[in-house]
Amino acid sequence: MTLDGLSSFGGHVSMADTVVLLTDSAILNKIITSALDEERFEARLIASSEADFYDQIVEARPSLIFVRTELKNANGIEVCERIKGDKRLREAKVVFLSGNPQIREQAIQHRADQFLTLPFEKEDAEALVESLLPQAPTVLYVDDSEMFHRVVVPALRDEGYNVVEAYDGREALTMVDTNKVDIIVSDVEMPEMDGITLCHNVRATMEQDIPILLLTSLTSEEAVAKGFEAGADDYLAKPIVVAELISRIKRLLNTSSEQERPERILIVDDQEMIRTAMRNALSAQGFRLDEAKHGVEALTMVMKEKYDLLITDYEMPNLDGLELCIRIRNNEKGQERKLPIIFVTSRNSQADLVKIRSIGIQAFVSKPFTGDRVVAEVERVLAQQRLESQRKMFQNYLTHLSNHKVVDLYNQDGGVADDQFRTILYVDMVGFGGISRELPAPELVPFLNRYFDAICGILVRYDATIDKLINDGVYASFDRQADGAKRAVQAGLEIVNKLPDLHQKIGRTFKVRIGINAGRVILGNIGTNYRDRNITVIGENVEIAQQVGRQAGPNQVVITDEAAKVLEGAIGVEKLGEQTLYGGETMPIYAVKSLQAAEEE
Numbered sequence: 001m002t003l004d005g006l007s008s009f010g011g012h013v014s015m016a017d018t019v020v021l022l023t024d025s026a027i028l029n030k031i032i033t034s035a036l037d038e039e040r041f042e043a044r045l046i047a048s049s050e051a052d053f054y055d056q057i058v059e060a061r062p063s064l065i066f067v068r069t070e071l072k073n074a075n076g077i078e079v080c081e082r083i084k085g086d087k088r089l090r091e092a093k094v095v096f097l098s099g100n101p102q103i104r105e106q107a108i109q110h111r112a113d114q115f116l117t118l119p120f121e122k123e124d125a126e127a128l129v130e131s132l133l134p135q136a137p138t139v140l141y142v143d144d145s146e147m148f149h150r151v152v153v154p155a156l157r158d159e160g161y162n163v164v165e166a167y168d169g170r171e172a173l174t175m176v177d178t179n180k181v182d183i184i185v186s187d188v189e190m191p192e193m194d195g196i197t198l199c200h201n202v203r204a205t206m207e208q209d210i211p212i213l214l215l216t217s218l219t220s221e222e223a224v225a226k227g228f229e230a231g232a233d234d235y236l237a238k239p240i241v242v243a244e245l246i247s248r249i250k251r252l253l254n255t256s257s258e259q260e261r262p263e264r265i266l267i268v269d270d271q272e273m274i275r276t277a278m279r280n281a282l283s284a285q286g287f288r289l290d291e292a293k294h295g296v297e298a299l300t301m302v303m304k305e306k307y308d309l310l311i312t313d314y315e316m317p318n319l320d321g322l323e324l325c326i327r328i329r330n331n332e333k334g335q336e337r338k339l340p341i342i343f344v345t346s347r348n349s350q351a352d353l354v355k356i357r358s359i360g361i362q363a364f365v366s367k368p369f370t371g372d373r374v375v376a377e378v379e380r381v382l383a384q385q386r387l388e389s390q391r392k393m394f395q396n397y398l399t400h401l402s403n404h405k406v407v408d409l410y411n412q413d414g415g416v417a418d419d420q421f422r423t424i425l426y427v428d429m430v431g432f433g434g435i436s437r438e439l440p441a442p443e444l445v446p447f448l449n450r451y452f453d454a455i456c457g458i459l460v461r462y463d464a465t466i467d468k469l470i471n472d473g474v475y476a477s478f479d480r481q482a483d484g485a486k487r488a489v490q491a492g493l494e495i496v497n498k499l500p501d502l503h504q505k506i507g508r509t510f511k512v513r514i515g516i517n518a519g520r521v522i523l524g525n526i527g528t529n530y531r532d533r534n535i536t537v538i539g540e541n542v543e544i545a546q547q548v549g550r551q552a553g554p555n556q557v558v559i560t561d562e563a564a565k566v567l568e569g570a571i572g573v574e575k576l577g578e579q580t581l582y583g584g585e586t587m588p589i590y591a592v593k594s595l596q597a598a599e600e601e
Helices: 026-034 053-060 076-084 103-109 122-132 146-158 169-178 195-205 221-230 242-257 272-283 295-304 321-331 350-358 371-398 406-411 432-438 441-461 481-497 499-506 540-551 561-567 596-600
Strands: 017-022 041-045 064-068 093-098 114-117 138-142 162-166 183-187 212-216 234-237 264-268 288-292 309-313 341-345 363-366 417-429 465-470 473-478 512-528 531-538 556-560 571-580 586-595
Touching (some): 017 026, 017 053, 026 041, 026 064, 053 076, 076 103, 093 103, 093 122, 103 114, 114 122, 138 169, 146 162, 146 242, 162 169, 169 183, 169 195, 183 242, 195 221, 212 221, 212 242, 221 371, 234 242, 234 371, 264 295, 272 288, 272 371, 295 309, 295 321, 309 321, 321 341, 321 350, 341 371, 363 371, 417 432, 417 441, 417 481, 417 531, 432 441, 441 465, 441 473, 441 499, 473 481, 473 540, 481 499, 481 512, 512 540, 512 561, 540 556, 540 571, 540 586, 556 561, 561 571
Parallel strands (some): 017 041, 017 064, 138 162, 183 212, 212 234, 264 288, 264 309, 341 363
Antiparallel strands (some): 417 473, 465 473, 512 531, 556 586, 571 586
């Protein structure tokens, strides 16, 4: 599907990064220019002999500037200092060039980003440019809907990705042949060639193992299984939440770098050889793994820790796999979340299969098995759980909408809009301003992303809806009044209790402060025609949660009087006094001291 005047390829030519060369040397300019990829960079040669040379640098809006110490009509170090103090050039990286290695320290003191000693080779310049301006990954986005292209593609480009576009599977195959593609994001239901067939063709014809993320409204177990059998790496349910899409893309691109995945899996088998085989296969994919030798040990671990998946043998001493799963399901009665279970067994009689299915397991793996088979089933089950979680998250927001279909609401001028009762949790980092000043951008951004992943990972386990991320603040909401407020407090306490683990995982120590409020909020798809709209909650009660959070002490969970009323004395608190709200009103606030449900976990 295309609109008149638009190419069906939707090709996008991204603007080249400008690289300024202020060297006053034809030889240096030639070496550096030869090291630049013409498709990615545009070289701009500027001479210090020109009276307006600095204005030319500013006008060029460069991403990278090479400055030589020995300029004919200017002092290179002074130019570097001026560039680094100019807000108009705050995004520019500066490389200092000098034949005197002793000037390196002086260059660093004047905030040069890199130092290159003369003479140097083309390869030295290439390596330096790649380290300062690494090439952004290229995403091939495939969808027959022009509307989805208009929403998704700008969001991906805002994240710094190169994006090439296709409108069905056949065009996508052409784009893969003619472009260096790092990941494919594809719709499933398309004319000419659908996403499943595209997966088959890419896996059959490409030597490179390109990650493939499928977007679909077909979320049945059979549909998901077809995608994984065709070679897909992950699934994302429509309607698409852009932040979740970007998170999945980042995870898939980082899989090959041995980055640890957030999912935690418990392997249960009395044979060490079997546990080792599964451990080797799953650890290679970055999963966090725990092991138990029999059902009794596994049951104790499940009661103490939160797992994303259980893989268990059938026949084991002390407590077999079937009885283990029955006890787990009995403990889950009344809970919305059920632990996904995969059975690995040599039992294949009809009677055994009926028994196993009756307790609600997600998959079987027959012994003997291959590592690839285990990984495929694990990925399929986890993808199915993510799809279900997305559906619930979307439904949580829309549960109380007044007898309108979502599609009808989207046809209205105002989009989705409703008034709901929700518990709002706000969490941020103590002293983030100092951290942001201390860390350079290449370290700050990965640190912040790891922090968000860790915090949101805990919140989602308590069925929170991640609403928005602003600066270092996370806003999350919980439904179902008393139960939602209880889950919010449990999540807040777990964040504080798990901080030592988070510090080790993230690579830096920090403290948090958490505020929780309950009340009516406005739910709507907020945004502009110039950017995508996102479903979010707004209103006074959202602001109050943030206010209370910012009054909390380090590693403290503070709740409002309204949240305490919803909990009806179910928690132990200490009154902190009155919080003055915007507008001058006051409200009692309390520090959470204990929560029986949290202590029992």
